[in-house]
Amino acid sequence: MTTFKGAFIRILPLLAIIGPGIITGSADNDAGGITTYSLTGAQFGYSLLWVLFLTTFALSITQEVGARMGLVTGKGLASLIREKFGIRWTTFIMGILLIANIGTIAAEFAGIAAAGEIFGIPRFISAPIAGIIIYFLVLKGNFRKLEQIFLISSLFYLVYVISAILAHPHWGIALKSLVVPNIHFSKAYFLTLIAVIGTTITPWGQFFIQDYVVDKKLTKEDINIERGDVFFGSFVTNFISFFIIVACAATLFVSGKSIHDAKDAAFALQPLVGNFASFLFAFGLLNASFFGAAVVPLSTSYVVTEAFGFESGLNFNYSDAPLFYGLLAFLLGIGILLTVLPFVPLLTILFVTQAINAVLLLPILVFLYILSNDKKLLNGYANNSFINVLIIITFGAIAVSSLIYFFSLFN
């Protein structure tokens, strides 16, 4: 008995450290993620899997850099930018982050609305109600419970793994496509490629991982466990993404069906659950969107008020931190508003915001690169050249594909 207890106590610290990477990774498969991967598989079959393969490394590296900077400095990315680059650059980056995150939040609400529409609930009802629930959940609720519920319900994604297997995909082609690029020179292909990168490596995820590590007060001594957590989280995220794409490729793409709204994407789950598919898909989409719709506005308000030195965080009353709560309400409000405007198709919001995220990631990567190479700041924990090369390649890949897409618009 005592030995068992002793062993248990010794694992506990491990459990305390594991988390940031996995949570951020899983939250990456949000409403925008599911939609983007579904569209990718449905439109292009297996041919974009190589992008997913490469993004796994890019995600691991950018998350590792964020976690490492958090561990060593004990400060969030916004604080580091403020302290090194001053108020103007901070304002610029916060502007970028706000635009990106408003898009992401709109996508999360679009996910909620799309799930609602599967059940026949119109979006002008589902989105505002969800917004109100989230506002009170965040204010009154208990973040740890929310996180646990989210992690458990993330198991939903396993249905994609099973569904993909039951759909009898062409495993040979799927695996080969992971490493052999199959490039189509079309606008749609490059837009999807950018969206796949943008939904995996996100501006908000970069700030989130670092704040999470700082909040848990992890130190340099935890660096190896934290690296493991981040790499594992990135792998799990894209492992799931792989099966979402394969499931859609083996069902929608093969039968020549295209996705016009969320209901169509549910077709990928038919091999597993038959007619029950749309119900299950709606549940998964709702779960993914709901957590994102709570976390992204919260972490955005936190980062922005922190960067400018205002009272920030749920520990303050409304009257002590009006900007924090005001921004939170504003972000939820604008996310809902963009969703309920009837002339914007939900699918477009869900998909295009991901591509915009990728482009907005570019300036953030520049700051990430400079800061993570600051030897004075990181004191022996600065980047090595391998990591630097990977960051530059990631930057280059997003920049080049965005330029190709941009020019293809005029041809």
Next chain:
Amino acid sequence: MLYLSQLIGQKIYLDEKPYATILDMAIFENRPHPPVSKIEIRHNKKKLTISPDTLAYHDGKLVLKSHHITQLPYDHKDFYLAEDLLDKQVIDTDGRRLVRVNDVIIEVNGELKVAGIDIGFDGILRRLGLGILKFHQRVLPWSDIEALDYETGTIQLKLTQNKLRKMHPADLAEILEDAGTKERLGIVAALDAKQAARAIEEADDETQISILDTLTPAAFREIINKMHVSEIADVFHDLQPERAREIKSILGDEKSHQVTNLSSFRDDVAGGIMRGHFFSAPATATIKELQQEFIELSSIPETIVVINSAGKYDGIIQTKDLLKFDRLALLNDIISERKFVTTSAPFSDIMRLFAQYNLRSLAVVDKDKKPAGVIVIDDLLTFLEDEDNRNDNI
């Protein structure tokens, strides 16, 4: 009055022609109104450090007084306003929190002196070139802040007084929780070991672990010596293995046994909540004998645990109740409370006992009914607060 943001990047003129640009300014930071000691300028793409005496302020223009410019040595240990203060966090010793410096207020009165810092929204707007918009002005005088070195995180101690040492440990703990890694260690280093130990104990577990894991061995030894055994036990298993071993060698056999013993309990049972150090006396002792013993103690305990001849728990007495009885009364006859819990009793049971019987303290016993510790009402509050924190964190 000027703002640092208006001076940085300003041109310095010589014979009506631009000669150099101001990059930064160092100050004698340990004076109450610190004067500028050095000015770092850029002239022909070279950085020079000059004395403020070589400059004059004429019609809103900075002018060099003569062609002879005496250069001063650049010392990275100097406290530079743009490098170490602007956009950084400082401790507001009056408001007892960390604040971010949006601008530095400079007095021009014969010489340049720092008057205070701007932490308001207006400061941000001014620096973004939107100075005409005004919402909220908030400034702090220099005497109310403690600044930290950007590179090392060390506190720039003022000669006049160290205000940190006058702060309550709980306030210091909150600042430690919010500060960055280097800054956290800098603050701890500015306190004496006992104060540092109290502040660390008041901080949340994650902060305690992070500080104890990263302290220098010498500071670690001093602080551990001043910490309560029950507080060390709370975080003992979460520390780095080497640090846990060091604790054992620092504390010696008896105390480290107490630590390992206390730390084997879960946080939410009596064994994890209780304090292992308590005052005990035999049931056959008299109040007079007890008073004699108190004389030798540095502080008088609130609760006395009474044990019988077999060394087992008998009951507890509140020290204030001793006043009601004759000095020759036996402790056995005046026991006010015989309730106890075992080390594995869950928090909810303990809470119920306290509420139901209006207890101030409760004894905890081991399986042989020997006293293992005492829970006082403060321990329950600490537990509830920790629980609350854990749930709120992102």
